[in-house]
Every structure is written in C-alpha cells, then in structure tokens.
Amino acid sequence: MKRFNLQALANPQLLALAGVLLINWILFPNFFRISWQDGRLFGSIIDVLNRGAPVAILAVGMTMVIATKGVDLSVGAIMAVCGAVAATMVVAGYPTPVAVIAALGVGIACGLWNGFLVAVLDIQPIIATLVLMVAGRGIAQLITEGSIVTFNDPALIFIGTGSFLGFPMAAVIALVLMVLVTLLVRRTAIGLFVQAIGVNRAAASLAGIRSRMLLMLVYALSGLCAAIAGIVVAADIRGADANNSGLWLELDAILAVVIGGTSLLGGRFSIPLALVGAIIIQAMNTGILVSGFRPEFNLIVKAGMIILILLIQSPFATQLFVRRKLVVTREAGK
Amino acid sequence: MQDGPYVLEARGVIKIFGNHVALDSVDFGLKAGEVHALLGENGAGKSTLIKILTGVYQPDGGGVFVDGTAVSLDNPLHAQTHGIGTVYQEVNLLPNRSVAENLYLGHQPTRFGLVDRRKMESAAKVLLKRYGLNIDPGSELGTHSVAVQQIVAIARAVELSGKVLILDEPTASLDRNEVARLFEVIGDLKRSGLAIIFITHFLDQVFAISDRVTVLRNGRLVETRELNSVTRTDVVRLMLGKDIAFSGATDLEPDGPTTDVLLDFRGYGRSKSVQPFDLTIHKGEVIGIAGLLGSGRTEMARIMFGADPADQGSMSLSGKPTAVRSTSEAISHGFGFCPEDRKAEGILGDLSVRENIVIALQGKLGWFRALNRDEQLEIAGKFGEAMDIRAASLDMPVKLLSGGNQQKVILSRWLATDPSFLILDEPTRGIDVGAHAEIVRTINRLRDDGMAMVVISSELDEVVAYSSRIVVMRDREMVAELRGKNINPGIIVQAIANHPDEVQA
Numbered sequence: 081m082k083r084f085n086l087q088a089l090a091n092p093q094l095l096a097l098a099g100v101l102l103i104n105w106i107l108f109p110n111f112f113r114i115s116w117q118d119g120r121l122f123g124s125i126i127d128v129l130n131r132g133a134p135v136a137i138l139a140v141g142m143t144m145v146i147a148t149k150g151v152d153l154s155v156g157a158i159m160a161v162c163g164a165v166a167a168t169m170v171v172a173g174y175p176t177p178v179a180v181i182a183a184l185g186v187g188i189a190c191g192l193w194n195g196f197l198v199a200v201l202d203i204q205p206i207i208a209t210l211v212l213m214v215a216g217r218g219i220a221q222l223i224t225e226g227s228i229v230t231f232n233d234p235a236l237i238f239i240g241t242g243s244f245l246g247f248p249m250a251a252v253i254a255l256v257l258m259v260l261v262t263l264l265v266r267r268t269a270i271g272l273f274v275q276a277i278g279v280n281r282a283a284a285s286l287a288g289i290r291s292r293m294l295l296m297l298v299y300a301l302s303g304l305c306a307a308i309a310g311i312v313v314a315a316d317i318r319g320a321d322a323n324n325s326g327l328w329l330e331l332d333a334i335l336a337v338v339i340g341g342t343s344l345l346g347g348r349f350s351i352p353l354a355l356v357g358a359i360i361i362q363a364m365n366t367g368i369l370v371s372g373f374r375p376e377f378n379l380i381v382k383a384g385m386i387i388l389i390l391l392i393q394s395p396f397a398t399q400l401f402v403r404r405k406l407v408v409t410r411e412a413g414k
Numbered sequence: 415m416q417d418g419p420y421v422l423e424a425r426g427v428i429k430i431f432g433n434h435v436a437l438d439s440v441d442f443g444l445k446a447g448e449v450h451a452l453l454g455e456n457g458a459g460k461s462t463l464i465k466i467l468t469g470v471y472q473p474d475g476g477g478v479f480v481d482g483t484a485v486s487l488d489n490p491l492h493a494q495t496h497g498i499g500t501v502y503q504e505v506n507l508l509p510n511r512s513v514a515e516n517l518y519l520g521h522q523p524t525r526f527g528l529v530d531r532r533k534m535e536s537a538a539k540v541l542l543k544r545y546g547l548n549i550d551p552g553s554e555l556g557t558h559s560v561a562v563q564q565i566v567a568i569a570r571a572v573e574l575s576g577k578v579l580i581l582d583e584p585t586a587s588l589d590r591n592e593v594a595r596l597f598e599v600i601g602d603l604k605r606s607g608l609a610i611i612f613i614t615h616f617l618d619q620v621f622a623i624s625d626r627v628t629v630l631r632n633g634r635l636v637e638t639r640e641l642n643s644v645t646r647t648d649v650v651r652l653m654l655g656k657d658i659a660f661s662g663a664t665d666l667e668p669d670g671p672t673t674d675v676l677l678d679f680r681g682y683g684r685s686k687s688v689q690p691f692d693l694t695i696h697k698g699e700v701i702g703i704a705g706l707l708g709s710g711r712t713e714m715a716r717i718m719f720g721a722d723p724a725d726q727g728s729m730s731l732s733g734k735p736t737a738v739r740s741t742s743e744a745i746s747h748g749f750g751f752c753p754e755d756r757k758a759e760g761i762l763g764d765l766s767v768r769e770n771i772v773i774a775l776q777g778k779l780g781w782f783r784a785l786n787r788d789e790q791l792e793i794a795g796k797f798g799e800a801m802d803i804r805a806a807s808l809d810m811p812v813k814l815l816s817g818g819n820q821q822k823v824i825l826s827r828w829l830a831t832d833p834s835f836l837i838l839d840e841p842t843r844g845i846d847v848g849a850h851a852e853i854v855r856t857i858n859r860l861r862d863d864g865m866a867m868v869v870i871s872s873e874l875d876e877v878v879a880y881s882s883r884i885v886v887m888r889d890r891e892m893v894a895e896l897r898g899k900n901i902n903p904g905i906i907v908q909a910i911a912n913h914p915d916e917v918q919a
Binding site for chain 1: 719721740741742744745751753758759760761762763764765769773774776777778779780781782783784785827
C-alpha cells in the first residue's frame, strides 16, 4: 500500500510541480510563507492558487474536449462574452443570481454552437472553435458597447475576491468544479465513451455510442467552464473588459491539459492532472515575477520551462529512462 | 509464357514489407496496342505491382524492363521519362486551375520566361479535340464532370509519357454513359499503339475493352490469359482461387429452416448504395454473402445495421415492423456488427482489452448505469476465456494484440450484448490459422444456439461450410439467393460471374 502511494506521487506532473516550487523557493525564500489576515490566508503560494484558478477552471472543460480529439480555441472569447453579460446585467439592475445564471446559460449556448459545428457539420474543431474565438470578442464588445463595464455588486464581487475557509473563492470554485466533473465522468460511463470517441470515432459510433450527442455535451461543458472563468475574472477586477478578459487564456488552458498528460490525439485523460498543469503554469508565472528577472525574459524563461516539462513526459524520455535503468541493472548483474 | 515484344515488363518481381511478402516473383508483360486488365481481390498485390512499375516502390528482387532493357525507376517522374504515365481513381489534378493549365502544368510553353497562355490554350484545344472533348481550355477544371476530368487526366498522362498508360480504377466514380465515353477514348488510344493497363473491380468492363487479363492472388501471379479464351466464371475462379470442379456438393443445412422468422427485409435499400433487396432471416440461420469486392456486400451490412440507414423498403423484427435509423437503435434491437476494416472501424486501439469488450454493452446500458471496474473485468474475463483471447493482461492496449486476437475481442464485444442477430464482415480476413479456426467454431456454436447471422466472406469454402443460404451480390445488387443441398463454391463463382437468369442451381 505504501509502495503504491509512493509510485502515484512519482508521476511527471507532480515531480514537475515540485521542481517548479523548489526553484521558486530557492529564488524567493519567502515563497511558502503563509499568513492569516482578516479571516483569510495570504502568501505567494495562495496567490498562485488564486491567479491560476481561471486557467484551472478552463482546463476542466478543455480536458474533456481534448480527450475527444478536439480542441476549443474559443474559451477565452467566451470568458469575455459571459463576463460582459454578467456585468451589464447587474449594472442594469437585475439580481445577481439572475445575472450569473444568464451568463452561465450564454456560455453553454456558445459551447453548443461549437459542438454543433464539430459534431453535426463535421468541421474540424480547430477551425470550428476559431469562429467563436474571433467573433466572441466582437460580441462581448457589442454587449459592453465598447467600454469597460464596472460594477459594485457585492455578491458578484465575492465570487472573484471572496474567501471560503480562508481560501480564495476562485480556487475553491476550481476545486469544486474539478471534483464534480471528475465524479460525473468517472462514476458514469461518459468518461469511457469520451475516450472511445477520441481514440476512434468511427469505431465508437459502430459500437453504438451516440457520438454526436456526447460531443455537443462536451463542448457545452467547455462553454460552461469558460462562463464560470469569465465571471470569476470579471468579479476579480470588478468590471467586464471585452478586449482583455481571458485573452490568450485558451492557450494556457490547452497547455495545462497537455502538461497534465492528456494527449492532443485524444483518448486517455485526467482532469486533476490538468489542474496540476494549470498550477504549474501559474507557479512559473509567479516565480518569474517574484524572482526579479527582467520582465522581457519572462516569456522566454516560461517557454524554456515548458519545453523541459514536456520533454520529461515524452515517450522519448521514458524510453531513455527505461533503457538506462536496464543498463544499470545489467551492469549490476555483472 | 508467350514471348511478345513487351513495352513494359516485370520479371520475377519481389516486394517485401516487414515480414509480409506483398509480391512473390511476379511476371507481367505489357504489349503495345493492348488493353491489359489487372485483376485481384484486395491485398492481391495489384497496387504494389503498379507502384513498382511506376517507380513509387523499388523491387526487392527481380527487375523492370522497358522495351527489353532493364531500368531502375527511382520515382514516378523518372517513370514518366520512360514513357509510363498513371491515372488514379481520384483525379490528381488541380480543380481550381484551368483545363489548359492542368494539361501543361510543369511544362508550360513559355515566351521570354513567362507562360504563354495563348499558345498553351490553343494547344490544349487541339489536344482535347483528339479526345472528343469540346470544352473551353480556359475554364476551371473543377466545373466539369468527373468523367471529363478523368479524360483530361488521361490526356495529360499520355502527353507526358506516351508509351504506357496505367488506369487505376478510373471508372469507380463514373456513371454508365461516362464509362462508355471513357472507353471510346481508351479504344482510340489503344488503336494508336499505346499500351494500357486497366485495373477495375467490374468484370463487365474487363470484358468490354480488354485484350488480355492478368490475375494476382495473395501476392502471386495466378495466370495471364487472352481474354477471348476465358469466360467470366474462369476469371472469378482465378481471382478467388477456387480451382474446384463443378461437382462434389458440400453438405448444407436442410433446406427451408423450420425455426421462426427473426428478420424480414422487403425492398430494403439505400439510394446510391445498394439496390432494394428482399431477404428473410430465421433464427439459428447463417446467411452467407458472396460477391467480389465493391459488389455492395459491405454496404448491405451497413444498411442492415443502421450505420448507413435504409431510405427505402421496410423491415420487420419477429413480425413487428421496425425501423433502424442508427447503430444505437440497431443495438437496442439486439443487433451486432463486426466491420471489415478492423483497425479503422473496429478496435479502439489505445483503450484496454477490457474496455474494448465492454464498450458496446455499456453503450446499450447508457450513460448512467456504468459498469464498475470489477464488473468490467468479470465480463471481459468471461468472454476472453470463451473466445480464447491471448492477451498478457486485460488491461493492455488492444492495439498490441495480433489481428486474430483483435477480431476475437470485437466478437466478444458483441457477444457481451447478448445479441439475437450478428453481422460479420470478413471475420476471418488477415488473421492467423488458430484464430481463424476459433472464429469459424464460434460461428457454428452461435448458430446452434439459435442466433441469426449474416456472414460476408471471400472464402467460399468457408461460407458454404457454415451457411444455410447464400446471397450473391453483384454491382450493388442482390442477384441471387442460393439455397438447397447442392450449393458449392463452383456454383457461387458462377453466380458471381454470370447474369442472374443464367444461374439455376
């Protein structure tokens, strides 16, 4: 039993996370210091969880989409649309729950649109979701009428900046969402069907899986996650910024999923590891920020780190590792 | 073999892929001014031979000779300089460029280093007229019919090479009139002294225009014959490898099964896929479907299973009118289907043996009645044992298994759903002898247990051995339903080759 636990901890994602955190700690010794203030936790590591939450939320839906051998480029734009919907509605005087539910509904509708293009019209996912990636920001600007819509609704702001048992609300939402979706796909047959579609859609359909319906739902889930992330981000800055909300976050979400070990070729997936991936990305961002590198190096350092992490996970590295191990045992046998 | 002055010749050509011998010492000679049909079922080695003759592959043994001298063709372009041109089934041209540009792409007439469009178009006009095409050379190629595009492709190939023309299933996507037109062009080219290799699955077309025929089977040369010395039946027999005499009937099930009718298809069909057919299937009965590749066998199976739903006719299940509009509907009625292309449509390669076995049952149960891991292992273990699946573990990816074991996994997948009607498309193709025997044994066992089955197979001896009736398909039409004690592979071959009214078994 103990041995099993150790092996589970030795997966590349957790090792990479440990490595990144270690580097952060070396560069910035106060990285792990946590203090309690005004009924909530403060510290760099808490900040990582808080800042990483939007990408983590996106990664939940993105994992499922990528497991079907798809990709959803539109999530950043859907964030902007849904943030704009929530903000303009509370400003217009609607009760907060109505505004939030409307924003979530819009996110699902956006996802269903993507799903329709992919599942029914058989358009390649990268192109199908590109449509909304481009159009979404335009729609968001139409909703906000070109300005940043700011609001003071305390309930909505709580979603982005509040805390639960001392932890930032955004991180709590990401965690709860991860647990719920993981339970949904693992306790039902949905996870198996999604993998089957991702591995071989033709074979899955012939085995009686209603792949169209399932694909629509998976994209709808991704839209829903994007809506939640959009509300969190808007609530955090107390305003909906159609131009910048969620900008390029779809790429971070895809990266988080890939770092989490889900292949872009579809099939096997892990939502919890995608969240670890999101935390790795944010830990790197924060680490680079606090370490005092000149800002122009940030993106390059980040790129280098990502290449390193992906290299560690690659089949090539596994092979190398296994071969070396073999050589070692053989030499030991001599 | 008759020693003609061959324009293009392959002598003792061997091609090996991995440990699979695709071509085993094949001889092939092509004379000027003949249309030479090259026939064989899938995997017979036709396309490998063509690729060697056009320089796509290099032979591992033997040689290619042009006008009697050995040549080594490095690539298709090199083959072109030796006068060998090819036209593929899918037109390999640029639909968004003009007809003239397509004809002269890569060797356009130039003036001062620029393309001389006027000269090119007038040359194209003259050239096309020779092929009986009176179209504007400046028009976009994509606006013309496939037949016209095909002729343009031929014109281009002949223009560039001019000695040998290889036509790889050129008629596959053409209608009757277009085929006739294409054949006129081919006839003219033949009279002008061109040597033509013609590959097709349609026997009628072979007999319409060919002078000689070469049949390959399993990578070996079966025979090259003058066409006027063979009958259709001979050709089919050569292709399927049935060197049997027309006697010695195999014992079949007693005619007229006494069990209940399970399925009844009336005028069932799908436009552009399979002509309407009538078929009644009883419980405990195996219907064999025979026919050449492309005869509509697989299409018929897909219609029955709802993978391509029928758009005409009706079906009744145990006497009740039933519609099958999708695969999931078919499965809910107790149908199962093992597709012909195991890798593309059967296995879920990256998923485990266990998941591959339970997937159809889970699909039948729906999203929310999920089988847990223990239940999955039990089901997979039970069928894995019954079918003798040789896997190191039920959790290993199915793609690592041999073809035969993969086939057993797919069969187990359906047996786990407890079906009443199973459709097997080429269940024994490309698998080892042991698995082959196991699958035939399973078919017999299931039939005795009262399951209704449709089995498509090119292995006629095998079909005869387990079927109670045999349906023969030709040109996407059900042309015969053979029953009775006297069916033997010879009669089936005759039915495949001849017209339906000539078959009276």
